[in-house]
Structure formats: C-alpha cells, structure tokens
Amino acid sequence: MSKLIRIELAKRGVSCTAELLEKQAPRTSAAVWEALAGGPLGGDAQHAKYARNEVYTIVPRFGSRIGQENPTVTPIPGDVCYFDFHGGMLDAAFKDDQGIDADAGGIDLAIFYGRNNLLLNGDVGWVPGNVFATIVEGLDAMATACHDVWRSGSVGERLVYSRAS
DSSP states (O other): OOOEEEEEETTTTEEEEEEEOTTTSHHHHHHHHHHHTTSOEEEEOEEOSSSSSEEEEEEOOOSSOOOOSSEESSOOTTEEEEEEEOTTTSOHHHHHHHTOOTTTOEEEEEEEOSSOOOOEETTTEEOOEEEEEEEEEOHHHHHHHHHHHHHHOOTTOEEEEEEOO
16 A cells, blocks of 8 residues: 655645655655654745745754665656755755754755756755655645745745655
C-alpha cells in the first residue's frame, strides 16, 4: 500500500496529498516518513526566487545524510523535493531570519506547482533536488494558493508536511 503525506499551506487553508516514491527514492522517502512519525514538520513558507514555481520551507535536519537519489534540476508540477543544505549553503541573513542553526543548516522540503522550473542558483550553480513524492490529489487548488504566495506574499504562511490519515 502506498504511503501518503499531506502538504498544507496553513494560513490559506489549502492542502494536497502526495504519494511517496518508495521505489524511485527509497532512502529519502523512508527518512521523511520516519521524521513525520513524530508529528508534522513545517515552517515559514517561502516562494522561490530562482527556481520559478516552487514553495518551500526549511526544517531542522533529520535522519542521516542521504545524498542524491532520484535527482532533478527540472522539477515538474506535482514534484515534491528534498534538499539538504549544509551550514555553508544558505545565506547568513536567511539562516538568522529562519532560526536555522548556522553550522547544521537545514532540510528544504519543496513543492513544485507549475512548469518551466530550473534549479540553478546564481551563488552556487546547479542545485539538484531528490524527488521523493508526487502530488496525487489537490494540485490545482495548491497551485492557485502557491501562486497567491508569490503575488500576495508569504508573511504569516506556514508550509506543513504530515502523514496522511
């Protein structure tokens, strides 16, 4: 039976359901599933500056280092990605604003809601993400809400991941 997670933009009251890609990304899927056993993971929602149609949050590091697995630099609508940003990868002001430990860095959990995404950062180059889940329900409503994060702003919005019941 497939494992499902719920992804929510809490302030906007919109959620979607994603299926873990256990065959394509077994280590990443297992790490996220295990992390969610302790309850929801989430934080301040951010809209991408470079990637285009992406909303993400940075959560405290969990599990062991996974490395690349089912990587992409061109995510498609519905992709859910995991990025491991060690302490030196993130801008100091951003880490301070988000309460991220400067040395530990954090885990970026991201959803992609539209086409033509390219994971290229002007500071560090290509930033491959592990595609560990795909949205199977609610993508249209989530895409509308994510676009509103872009247009109206992310202040006060939280992106929250949990196991689907």
